[in-house]
Amino acid sequence: MATNVEETYLYSSPTTFKVSSKDGEIFDIDDSFINQSKTIKNMLNVLDIADNHMPIPLQNIKGTMLNAAIVFCKYHKNDLLSIPDDEDEDDFERDAYEPRRSDDISEWDKEFIKQFTVEEGTLFDIIMAANYLDIKALLAVGCKTIANMVRGKNSDQVRQMFNISYDPPGEGLNTPRNSVTSKESGDNQLLTTQEKESRCKTPSPELMYD
Amino acid sequence: MEETETEQFAQACFDNNLYLVELFLEQMTLEEINYQLKPDLVTALGCAAYLGNSEIISILLDHGASPTLKTVDGQTPFDFAQTKEIQQLFDMKIDKRNFDKFIIANKSNQNKKINNLQQFLPQTSIISTLEHLPDEIILEIFKHMKAIDIIRAFFMLNSRFNRIINDVKLNVDLENISKNDFDYNCEHILCKRYFQSQVHFLKLSNIGTWRAIDTFFDKFAIEQFTNLTCLTLIDSKSLLREILESLSSLRYLNTLIIQESDYPTDNTSSISNIVISDKISSLKKCVLLFDELVRLDNVSLSHIEDLTITYCYLHELLILLDNVPKLKFLTVELAYIEDENRDCTHLSTKVPLLTHLNLIKTGRIYFEYIESLLENLPQLKYLSCSATDYDFADGERWEHTLSTLHSLGTFQFDLVLAVDNDVVTATNIISKFNQQWPMVYEHDEINNHEFLYIHTIPYPHSTLRKSFSCFRSANSLSNVYDKVEYLSHIVNSSQIISPNYYPNVHSLELEDEEGDNDILIKNVQKSLALDDIAKTICLSKLKHLKITIRLSSDLFLQLLQKAKNLNSLEIPFGILLKMTRNLNEDTVCYYLNKMIKKLVLCNTDELTVYKTLQFINVFSNIVHLYLNIRTIDEFCIITPLLLEKLVKLEDLQIQMIDSNYNFDAWLRANTVLENFTYQRDEYTLQIWK
Numbered sequence: 051m052a053t054n055v056e057e058t059y060l061y062s063s064p065t066t067f068k069v070s071s072k073d074g075e076i077f078d079i080d081d082s083f084i085n086q087s088k089t090i091k092n093m094l095n096v097l098d099i100a101d102n103h104m105p106i107p108l109q110n111i112k113g114t115m116l117n118a119a120i121v122f123c124k125y126h127k128n129d130l131l132s133i134p135d136d137e138d139e140d141d142f143e144r145d146a147y148e149p150r151r152s153d154d155i156s157e158w159d160k161e162f163i164k165q166f167t168v169e170e171g172t173l174f175d176i177i178m179a180a181n182y183l184d185i186k187a188l189l190a191v192g193c194k195t196i197a198n199m200v201r202g203k204n205s206d207q208v209r210q211m212f213n214i215s216y217d218p219p220g221e222g223l224n225t226p227r228n229s230v231t232s233k234e235s236g237d238n239q240l241l242t243t244q245e246k247e248s249r250c251k252t253p254s255p256e257l258m259y260d
Numbered sequence: 261m262e263e264t265e266t267e268q269f270a271q272a273c274f275d276n277n278l279y280l281v282e283l284f285l286e287q288m289t290l291e292e293i294n295y296q297l298k299p300d301l302v303t304a305l306g307c308a309a310y311l312g313n314s315e316i317i318s319i320l321l322d323h324g325a326s327p328t329l330k331t332v333d334g335q336t337p338f339d340f341a342q343t344k345e346i347q348q349l350f351d352m353k354i355d356k357r358n359f360d361k362f363i364i365a366n367k368s369n370q371n372k373k374i375n376n377l378q379q380f381l382p383q384t385s386i387i388s389t390l391e392h393l394p395d396e397i398i399l400e401i402f403k404h405m406k407a408i409d410i411i412r413a414f415f416m417l418n419s420r421f422n423r424i425i426n427d428v429k430l431n432v433d434l435e436n437i438s439k440n441d442f443d444y445n446c447e448h449i450l451c452k453r454y455f456q457s458q459v460h461f462l463k464l465s466n467i468g469t470w471r472a473i474d475t476f477f478d479k480f481a482i483e484q485f486t487n488l489t490c491l492t493l494i495d496s497k498s499l500l501r502e503i504l505e506s507l508s509s510l511r512y513l514n515t516l517i518i519q520e521s522d523y524p525t526d527n528t529s530s531i532s533n534i535v536i537s538d539k540i541s542s543l544k545k546c547v548l549l550f551d552e553l554v555r556l557d558n559v560s561l562s563h564i565e566d567l568t569i570t571y572c573y574l575h576e577l578l579i580l581l582d583n584v585p586k587l588k589f590l591t592v593e594l595a596y597i598e599d600e601n602r603d604c605t606h607l608s609t610k611v612p613l614l615t616h617l618n619l620i621k622t623g624r625i626y627f628e629y630i631e632s633l634l635e636n637l638p639q640l641k642y643l644s645c646s647a648t649d650y651d652f653a654d655g656e657r658w659e660h661t662l663s664t665l666h667s668l669g670t671f672q673f674d675l676v677l678a679v680d681n682d683v684v685t686a687t688n689i690i691s692k693f694n695q696q697w698p699m700v701y702e703h704d705e706i707n708n709h710e711f712l713y714i715h716t717i718p719y720p721h722s723t724l725r726k727s728f729s730c731f732r733s734a735n736s737l738s739n740v741y742d743k744v745e746y747l748s749h750i751v752n753s754s755q756i757i758s759p760n761y762y763p764n765v766h767s768l769e770l771e772d773e774e775g776d777n778d779i780l781i782k783n784v785q786k787s788l789a790l791d792d793i794a795k796t797i798c799l800s801k802l803k804h805l806k807i808t809i810r811l812s813s814d815l816f817l818q819l820l821q822k823a824k825n826l827n828s829l830e831i832p833f834g835i836l837l838k839m840t841r842n843l844n845e846d847t848v849c850y851y852l853n854k855m856i857k858k859l860v861l862c863n864t865d866e867l868t869v870y871k872t873l874q875f876i877n878v879f880s881n882i883v884h885l886y887l888n889i890r891t892i893d894e895f896c897i898i899t900p901l902l903l904e905k906l907v908k909l910e911d912l913q914i915q916m917i918d919s920n921y922n923f924d925a926w927l928r929a930n931t932v933l934e935n936f937t938y939q940r941d942e943y944t945l946q947i948w949k
Contacts, residue, residue: 147489147490147514147515147544147545148461148490148515149403149406149431149433149460149461149490150403150404151404152404152405168390170387171387171388171389171392172388174388174389174390174392174393175388177393177397178388178392178393178397181394181396181397189397189400190404193397193400193401193403193404194404196390196401197401197402197404197405197409200405200409200413200414201405201409201413202409202412203409203412203413204412204413205412205413205414205415205416205417207413208413208414208417209417212389212390212391213389214389214390214391214417214418214421215391215418216418217418217419
């Protein structure tokens with residue numbers, strides 16, 4: 051491990067690059083960001099930008115999100131030291147067979163993610179930003195946060211919490227509630243007594259798979 | 261309607277002629293829709309289901325067609341469904357019928373809500389929502405969730421979520437859950453044929469969820485979960501052998517974790533014969549946590565990459581290593597028999613990929629055996645070793661051994677020595693490890709015995725037992741104890757120094773020095789103050805507290821107030837009574853009531869009839885309860901009270917102190933228990949509700 055530390059310092063150049071957000075804000079990024087964002091890392095490898103005065107345009111990301119991602123990477127820059135290099139990827143595979151958890155968000159990350167909310171939609175923005183920039187740790191924190199929010203909730207609560215839509219009428223398998231109700235009540239009016247009785251005789255779904 | 265017409269109608273359903281079907285439906289009664297055609301007694305829905313005409317199925321079900329009318333052969337329309345999609349369609353429509361009934365009942369409310377929503381939609385369209393996330397991220401979120409949480413929260417919301425759920429590898433975790441959630445898992449996930457093939461992770465436990473594994477295997481066969489990759493079994497007891505024998509049919513099972521306490525010794529060899537003998541050919545990772553020695557004779561694991569065994573003989577392990585060519589990670593607790601073969605030569609050619617070695621508790625083995633093992637594994641990148649013997653304290657020999665491991669990137673070491681008058685110069689040992697593996701030592705005194713702890717930085721394990729007067733060699737270092745989560749702190753009479761800070765401890769035990777908990781002779785521990793504890797751990801992270809020493813009532817109250825996330829308490833009932841003035845201290849009882857979900861009344865102080873009602877009052881929110889009762893008469897009065905009054909109770913364990921008791925007669929007489937599962941032996945009754 052000691053040698054890894056040295057290497058990291060050797061290769062870290064003091065150079066910074068500039069990136070610009072969708073809304074035109076310009077940010078300086080350093081190694082902490084480049085090393086954690088695979089997208090930027092690949093971009094720099096391909097583009098081979100020697101001249102760092104031109105900001106790299108990141109058209110998919112709002113300035114506020116980009117700024118937050120940069121803050122996140124600055125805080126987590128030392129995590130990289132404990133992540134083995136490519137040769138040692140076995141370490142990652144080791145847990146690949148077991149399910150992932152969502153109850154292991156660190157204190158700092160919990161505080162960090164609190165600034166984003168469902169109501170303003172920023173929680174989803176930061177997740178999409180993390181996905182676009184390919185920052186694994188940030189994406190994981192966002193996903194775990196949502197996983198924790200819905201734990202123990204039923205679908206009605208989740209629908210309300212996230213304003214989740216119904217399938218359009220006549221399409222898919224799930225029609226909106228209001229059209230269903232009007233249809234049902236209409237049916238009831240037209241049914242004869244005999245039909246109503248036969249309807250009641252339909253076996254109850256609970257007995258279905260016995 | 262004529263019989264020929266119902267036949268034509270069925271034909272239209274068969275032909276997927278949507279237009280004709282709709283035309284028919286306009287004038288058909290429910291009885292006609294459900295007409296069973298001769299001679300097979302198949303219904304129109306059965307025809308449509310057989311050919312998978314999803315639109316027709318959808319319309320028929322909307323019109324109330326029955327999915328349960330059987331043919332001559334006893335097959336229902338649902339049975340005819342051939343694909344997962346069609347099966348799901350059935351489920352959805354049936355669930356929707358229930359749902360619609362609910363909607364009609366709440367009609368006025370719901371309409372209002374939907375209208376409100378629609379009003380807001382135009383203005384809020386720029387705000388991102390969960391549904392803006394691409395499928396890949398939703399899937400990523402689902403990866404962090406247990407199956408029950410995904411299904412309960414997202415199934416049936418709309419067809420997109422259902423489609424994504426179709427692709428999820430489900431993680432069915434049945435450890436530490438209520439009977440209710442267990443039943444939900446069985447009914448809504450494990451029973452559904454289309455979900456069965458999606459179950460990739462399955463965890464079963466009998467601890468707290470008493471007899472859950474038996475209940476599970478009464479309902480299901482493991483073969484039904486064809487794509488299972490990871491199986492965890494905790495305390496499956498007598499069922500273990502049977503379960504293991506059925507695993508060979510699972511083609512994708514690559515991880516198997518078995519944890520057993522008090523498993524009969526005679527059987528562990530037969531267990532290893534099944535697990536460690538290539539009978540489960542896909543297995544790559546295997547964790548065997550037994551209290552007993554695991555016998556490894558006659559074994560081979562040609563595909564295994566990651567193996568954990570507690571504990572086994574060294575000579576048998578060496579034989580095993582002949583037959584595990586792909587092994588990369590090995591975690592093992594070793595024991596030895598004096599005369600057996602310990603030849604380690606050529607080990608590196610037998611297990612060329614083995615790079616991570618973790619030796620836990622080497623108390624049953626000499627250092628020279630470890631030496632020769634290590635010297636024959638020059639490819640090691642990671643080595644961890646815990647020891648408690650003097651021969652492991654020889655720094656020079658360690659230095660020599662480590663110098664042969666050229667690829668070693670991580671070395672973790674911890675040594676606990678009982679210092680009996682000998683002056684062991686800890687600094688001497690440490691200096692031999694050079695600067696490459698920095699270490700610290702600590703000096704501690706427990707029960708008038710001196711202990712010396714030497715370990716690499718940071719301390720490599722999650723559990724630690726210390727006294728408050730422990731002295732450390734270097735105080736300036738930070739993060740030394742970041743990994744410690746379970747801390748056992750001995751409160752002794754000597755001066756409290758406690759220079760160590762354990763930032764991530766969530767389980768704390770405050771232990772009496774003598775290990776003697778007789779409250780009659782023990783005085784209140786006055787010297788310990790909240791400050792001492794707050795300097796040691798981060799109180800807001802504390803979840804579990806075990807106290808076997810009597811603290812002052814004030815300190816106990818302060819602890820409850822500061823440790824906001826505390827929800828589990830383990831304490832002798834006698835001490836709890838003393839610290840709460842017989843459950844009469846209102847403030848303390850208020851916090852206990854609000855915070856504590858799990859209560860373990862340890863040692864032998866019993867709950868008496870006289871105290872029961874007050875106890876129920878204070879702990880009315882308790883979910884897990886472990887307690888002792890002295891006499892059978894008391895048992896017969898207290899138990900029904902607990903089951904009736906503690907409405908949140910999921911898990912109850914009652915231990916009889918004085919007399920053993922045949923619970924059977926009582927269990928038969930008490931119909932309350934019909935909906936619970938339970939297990940019992942002579943002294944203990946465990947109930948899971």
